Amino acid sequence: MMSETRTIAVLPPPVPGAPPRTRAPRPERWTMDNGLQVIALPRSTVPQVVLRMAFAAGSAADPAEFPGTASLTGGLLTEGTETMTADELNARLDGLGASVHASVGHDFAEVEAVFLSETLAEGIALMAEVAIRPTFPEREVERIRAESLDAILSRLDEPANVAEDRSALEVFGPAHPYGHPPFGTAEGIRTVPRDALVAFHAAHYRPRGAFLVASGDFDTAELRALLDEAFAGWTGEPPSIGYGADADAAVAAGRLVVVPWEDAAQSEIRIAGLGLDRLSPDWFAGSVANYVLGGSTITGRLGSNLREDKGWTYGARSYFLPGLALGGWVAETAVDVEVTAAAVQEMLSEMRRLADERVPDDELRRAKDAMILSLPRYFETPSGVAGRFVTLEAYSLPHDYWDTYADRVEAVTAEDVQRVARQVFHPDRVVRVVVGAMPEAGA
Amino acid sequence: MSTLISSTIRIPSTTRVLANGLRVVAHEDPSAPIVTVHLMFRAGSRDERPGRTGLAHLLEHLMFEGSQHAPKGHFDDALERVGGSNNGSTWLDRTNYYETVPTHAVELPLWLERDRMAFFLPMLTGEVLELQRGVVMNERRQVIENRPYGMADEQLHELLFPADHPYSWPTIGYMRDLEQITLEDARAFYQTYYTPGNAVLVFAGDIEAGRAFELAERYFGDLPAGPALPPPPVPVMPPPPNGARRVMEDDVSFPRIMQAFAVPAYGTPDWIALDVLAYLLADGDSSRLQRALVRDGRLAQDVDSYLYPTALCGVFGFVSTARSEVEPEALEHAIRQVVDEVIANGVTDEELTGAVRRVRRDQVSELATVEERADALAYAATVLGDADAVHTVLDGYAEVTTDDLRRVAAEYLVPERGATLVVVPRPGQEDDEEDDDE
Numbered sequence: 063m064m065s066e067t068r069t070i071a072v073l074p075p076p077v078p079g080a081p082p083r084t085r086a087p088r089p090e091r092w093t094m095d096n097g098l099q100v101i102a103l104p105r106s107t108v109p110q111v112v113l114r115m116a117f118a119a120g121s122a123a124d125p126a127e128f129p130g131t132a133s134l135t136g137g138l139l140t141e142g143t144e145t146m147t148a149d150e151l152n153a154r155l156d157g158l159g160a161s162v163h164a165s166v167g168h169d170f171a172e173v174e175a176v177f178l179s180e181t182l183a184e185g186i187a188l189m190a191e192v193a194i195r196p197t198f199p200e201r202e203v204e205r206i207r208a209e210s211l212d213a214i215l216s217r218l219d220e221p222a223n224v225a226e227d228r229s230a231l232e233v234f235g236p237a238h239p240y241g242h243p244p245f246g247t248a249e250g251i252r253t254v255p256r257d258a259l260v261a262f263h264a265a266h267y268r269p270r271g272a273f274l275v276a277s278g279d280f281d282t283a284e285l286r287a288l289l290d291e292a293f294a295g296w297t298g299e300p301p302s303i304g305y306g307a308d309a310d311a312a313v314a315a316g317r318l319v320v321v322p323w324e325d326a327a328q329s330e331i332r333i334a335g336l337g338l339d340r341l342s343p344d345w346f347a348g349s350v351a352n353y354v355l356g357g358s359t360i361t362g363r364l365g366s367n368l369r370e371d372k373g374w375t376y377g378a379r380s381y382f383l384p385g386l387a388l389g390g391w392v393a394e395t396a397v398d399v400e401v402t403a404a405a406v407q408e409m410l411s412e413m414r415r416l417a418d419e420r421v422p423d424d425e426l427r428r429a430k431d432a433m434i435l436s437l438p439r440y441f442e443t444p445s446g447v448a449g450r451f452v453t454l455e456a457y458s459l460p461h462d463y464w465d466t467y468a469d470r471v472e473a474v475t476a477e478d479v480q481r482v483a484r485q486v487f488h489p490d491r492v493v494r495v496v497v498g499a500m501p502e503a504g505a
Numbered sequence: 506m507s508t509l510i511s512s513t514i515r516i517p518s519t520t521r522v523l524a525n526g527l528r529v530v531a532h533e534d535p536s537a538p539i540v541t542v543h544l545m546f547r548a549g550s551r552d553e554r555p556g557r558t559g560l561a562h563l564l565e566h567l568m569f570e571g572s573q574h575a576p577k578g579h580f581d582d583a584l585e586r587v588g589g590s591n592n593g594s595t596w597l598d599r600t601n602y603y604e605t606v607p608t609h610a611v612e613l614p615l616w617l618e619r620d621r622m623a624f625f626l627p628m629l630t631g632e633v634l635e636l637q638r639g640v641v642m643n644e645r646r647q648v649i650e651n652r653p654y655g656m657a658d659e660q661l662h663e664l665l666f667p668a669d670h671p672y673s674w675p676t677i678g679y680m681r682d683l684e685q686i687t688l689e690d691a692r693a694f695y696q697t698y699y700t701p702g703n704a705v706l707v708f709a710g711d712i713e714a715g716r717a718f719e720l721a722e723r724y725f726g727d728l729p730a731g732p733a734l735p736p737p738p739v740p741v742m743p744p745p746p747n748g749a750r751r752v753m754e755d756d757v758s759f760p761r762i763m764q765a766f767a768v769p770a771y772g773t774p775d776w777i778a779l780d781v782l783a784y785l786l787a788d789g790d791s792s793r794l795q796r797a798l799v800r801d802g803r804l805a806q807d808v809d810s811y812l813y814p815t816a817l818c819g820v821f822g823f824v825s826t827a828r829s830e831v832e833p834e835a836l837e838h839a840i841r842q843v844v845d846e847v848i849a850n851g852v853t854d855e856e857l858t859g860a861v862r863r864v865r866r867d868q869v870s871e872l873a874t875v876e877e878r879a880d881a882l883a884y885a886a887t888v889l890g891d892a893d894a895v896h897t898v899l900d901g902y903a904e905v906t907t908d909d910l911r912r913v914a915a916e917y918l919v920p921e922r923g924a925t926l927v928v929v930p931r932p933g934q935e936d937d938e939e940d941d942d943e
Contacts, residue, residue: 208803
């Protein structure tokens with residue numbers, strides 16, 4: 063190998079200029095005659111259109127006797143409609159290079175359509191067909207039912223899934239919809255009759271209270287005309303959803319749950335508790351506090367400690383789980399089985415430190431800058447833009463949310479961070495779930 | 506129905522080569538006020554030797570542990586403070602490092618990358634190596650060993666390639682090899698491969714080409730060229746595995762069938778045709794494999810086909826998970842029948858058009874970000890020798906014919922060229938659970 067004798071100059075670190083002030087896209091909004099809210103964000107950066115349509119038809123709306131009804135209903139939207147069999151529908155979508163999929167969470171069922179802009183007219187027509195005129199053919203119901211049952215079994219093969227499901231159950235309790243995965247139970251899916259799916263769709267997939275976000279390369283006037291045509295004759299309002307019992311945090315808090323996993327290569331750790339209401343005045347303080355603790359898997363306090371100082375894990379992070387009825391919060395990592403108990407202790411002590419000690423100014427500044435200055439990337443792509451505005455609509459956030467986001471993050475003080483940390487991150491207010499083993503715990 | 510296929514996506518770029526051999530590629534797109542800086546080295550797991558697998562990837566981790574003027578913690582911290590994000594990744598043929606920042610901060614990633622290209626070794630200590638060895642071992646546990654079917658890809662590649670072929674071992678490395686890697690191994694790999702002459706620097710986003718080249722010269726122009734590398738190896742197809750098979754037990758509820766075939770390298774006309782074939786066979790609910798295995802056949806929960814865009818050869822694969830009470834052999838048989846049908850009778854014009862449209866849909870989605878466009882340009886420069894060759898690939902899809910699809914299926918997707926791994930549930934007991942209230 064050649065040896066280098068020449069000295070390489072040490073350049074001064076660059077000093078970035080003033081950051082640009084991000085301008086969030088300003089949508090056009092209107093309400094169709096049938097009550098459907100439309101949020102249109104045209105921009106022709108790539109020849110693609112993303113449409114996301116959301117209904118209050120998540121698992122919180124499941125009939126009590128059939129958990130999984132909402133999920134099965136969503137899965138069957140693309141399995142045949144009044145004008146097309148499932149095969150015909152699939153052939154048309156695939157021929158256009160379009161994708162139309164439903165997903166079902168706790169609060170919402172969503173239909174997402176992604177297509178090349180040259181196929182806008184057909185794409186919207188197919189999306190409307192899927193959302194409002196599915197026929198739930200018996201044969202497809204039985205197939206999706208069987209696949210869903212298999213998927214529930216498969217899910218439990220993975221320790222990370224078991225940890226996620228168990229921590230939700232511990233935090234929200236068995237009486238609350240957020241305590242259970244949105245896809246339902248095997249028993250509910252096995253027994254729900256086809257008629258119940260038809261009835262669920264008829265009741266909940268209604269335009270009033272639903273919303274549609276369109277983002278990408280289209281002309282708004284054309285979009286408007288196509289939506290009017292596609293959704294003509296569709297009317298109604300869904301029933302409101304009762305969320306049942308509130309989470310009983312007093313019972314859950316402080317609990318340790320160990321789910322033994324034979325021959326685990328690692329232990330999956332979740333530390334979880336109630337979070338914040340999405341409309342809470344503390345939301346921004348909570349976001350900053352969480353960023354400091356575990357918002358970034360490497361540089362957050364959890365990642366710095368467990369990964370960068372100790373090498374115990376590939377990563378550790380924490381995040382808020384927004385919900386319409388309640389918020390959750392989770393810190394998660396996976397570590398060597400041998401250091402499981404020590405890792406739990408380190409996580410709790412990081413949480414305690416944020417609650418007990420004022421966050422240093424420099425760390426606070428760093429978190430705010432990271433959150434504010436990364437905004438331009440939020441709005442880079444059609445799907446990114448659509449996602450940001452789905453969030454606004456889903457939680458009824460103010461229309462100027464993205465315009466005022468930077469100012470509201472900037473306004474968070476060290477006292478705010480500590481106040482929210484005491485509320486959310488205090489070790490007495492969380493449950494600890496370990497899937498794997500705690501060989502050194504002795505407790 | 507429209508029969509028009511969307512016009513080809515373009516990623517226009519300009520290339521300059523600095524005196525030390527660093528290739529600089531500039532792609533200007535001012536539609537968002539952000540820039541990606543992407544540095545790709547022609548060094549991947551294929552450049553390791555048996556017994557030291559995982560070295561390229563471990564070095565990638567070490568590169569984030571600090572250089573002389575940007576000590577530990579500084580790299581991520583400095584970028585986050587300007588609203589940037591960064592990452593790196595290692596694969597069979599290359600290792601990359603990339604940062605996306607708001608336009609005003611574009612010089613920061615350049616300064617940081619310069620520092621670790623020029624002033625990394627003094628900071629590479631035994632302590633740093635031990636720490637990241639632990640992180641990587643945990644990455645292997647988390648991503649591979651503690652995940653259902655996680656070990657399957659590794660075993661399939663061992664079946665498909667002879668033991669001395671550089672695609673036969675996993676990028677993350679074997680645990681026993683990770684334990685053996687020394688400081689000297691890491692230093693030597695860095696000194697051999699992390700040189701300007703072996704790298705491509707791509708700027709993509711809100712920056713003019715002239716300024717990109719000027720900045721590249723300022724931050725990298727004075728770095729020594731380093732030792733010349735031998736030219737990249739000529740793509741050679743490995744010997745056919747003659748239908749090699751293995752059965753692997755795993756802690757899973759359902760059997761899975763996995764098959765792989767070595768095929769021509771990324772960017773060749775046959776590779777493009779095979780990519781269309783992969784979409785035609787399994788992407789979309791109307792595709793032949795979805796119908797045969799999932800929708801009509803009701804044998805499988807899922808079926809997928811994939812194609813690696815790799816340099817020595819491509820890898821074409823099928824993967825499918827059985828439904829309850831279905832034997833994996835039934836899936837294997839159904840996949841074979843579908844492929845044999847394509848070989849015997851070809852595909853229709855409609856199927857071809859739909860498949861190409863679905864390729865386009867995914868390309869448009871993927872290439873919507875400057876980060877992905879930078880990666881595509883860097884990869885073309887690294888693997889095909891020229892960033893603009895990305896268009897040879899993008900344009901190639903419009904040239905594919907139904908005859909091509911039949912021909913590539915007949916030539917490459919035949920049983921003797923394939924390797925098959927059957928994953929079966931391990932006979933075991935139910936886990937029980939204890940609650941501990943301390």
